[in-house]
Amino acid sequence: MKPKVAFICVHNSCRSQMAEAIGRLYGSKVFDSYSAGTEIKFGINKDAIRVIKKLYSIDISETQHVKLIDDLPEIDVVVKMGCNVACPFLPSKYEEDWGLEDPTGKNDEEFIKTAKIIEENVKNLIKKIENKAIKL
Numbered sequence: 001m002k003p004k005v006a007f008i009c010v011h012n013s014c015r016s017q018m019a020e021a022i023g024r025l026y027g028s029k030v031f032d033s034y035s036a037g038t039e040i041k042f043g044i045n046k047d048a049i050r051v052i053k054k055l056y057s058i059d060i061s062e063t064q065h066v067k068l069i070d071d072l073p074e075i076d077v078v079v080k081m082g083c084n085v086a087c088p089f090l091p092s093k094y095e096e097d098w099g100l101e102d103p104t105g106k107n108d109e110e111f112i113k114t115a116k117i118i119e120e121n122v123k124n125l126i127k128k129i130e131n132k133a134i135k136l
Contacts (some may be wrong), residue, residue: 002030003076004032004076004077005027005031005034005078006075007019007034009037010037010038011041013037013042013045014081016037017066019035021058021064022115022119026123027122031129034067036071036072040068041066042067044066045104046081056115066085069090076093076127076134077129077136079097079125082097082098
């Protein structure tokens with residue numbers, strides 16, 4: 001069975017949603033991707049939707065929705081996006097914090113930069129799981 005990876009931040013509206021989509025795109029043979037947060041204030045960030053569609057031809061407004069961490073199944077790997085406040089806690093066998101700045105309210109260049117960092121981090125996570133560098 002594939003491990004379950006959850007990308008989490010407080011609002012589950014931007015970085016974690018981008019990571020879920022990119023995780024599905026590149027990692028679907030290795031792990032199942034989820035995203036969630038501890039508070040839901042609004043839907044998925046419109047700029048994140050547009051940039052992910054532009055870069056990866058994925059319309060996350062059609063394939064994903066905002067979720068709370070309580071809505072997730074049992075998770076093997078937790079990836080915190082970098083909340084700058086208390087990141088949500090979710091029990092798991094392994095955890096990373098990617099420390100990403102929230103691009104909300106910034107220009108497309110910042111969203112693209114964030115997406116490319118997420119892509120690189122997802123690919124590194126795939127290698128760690130495939131090479132059994134993390135114990136699951």
